[in-house]
Amino acid sequence: MNTGEVKRAKPLGLDLSGLDDPALALVLSEEMARNIGEEIAKRVALPKREIVPREVVVQPAMPMMERKRSHTVDKVDYTTSDIYTVIESPGPGIMKECTVRSTSKNYRLYIEADSAEKIHRTFAELQALSSYVESIDAFEVDGTYILRIGEMHWRESFRLVLRPLEEVSFQNIFALWEEYG
Secondary structure, eight states, X not given: OOTTOOOOOXXXXXXXXXXXXXXXXXXHHHHHHHHHHHHHHHHSOOOOOOOOOOOOOOOOOOOOOOOEEEEEEEEEEEEESSOEEEEEESSOEEEEEEEEEESOOOEEEEEEETTEEEEEEEHHHHHHHTTTOTTEEEEEETTEEEEEEOOEEESSOEXXXXXXXXXXXXXXXXXXXXXXX
């Protein structure tokens, strides 16, 4: 065997002798591989794939953010012996706060949420409870009785009513709530 001589094969009948450019050799080899692949594909019988219909599950679109409407009541210097409805909401919502300032503690607070009574107490009863309940503050400062009810949520309906037990002067009735839908 002659060790100094490199033997070159003639693949597929092509004479590649004298091919010294590596880029040209690469292009020709890729072309040959493509041609060989096409020949093999013609000779090999591939089974036909049956197309099986599948159920397509369409995910619902992201729900739109519900529109939020903010409401306030800010009644100043209101004297009455009649029931006063502070909030009446027919749909879902959230009460951020309700604060009542008066010169008398002779009234009841009634709160109904989703057709269930939540609070039905006098100022004095709420004052006794406020030491233990974070969302209720009821106290007296210099002859002014202050009641604050914190955040409450509801899904269907909400009512907050003040019912004086006698004629009561309310210095301020303030409520802030949001309704959704």
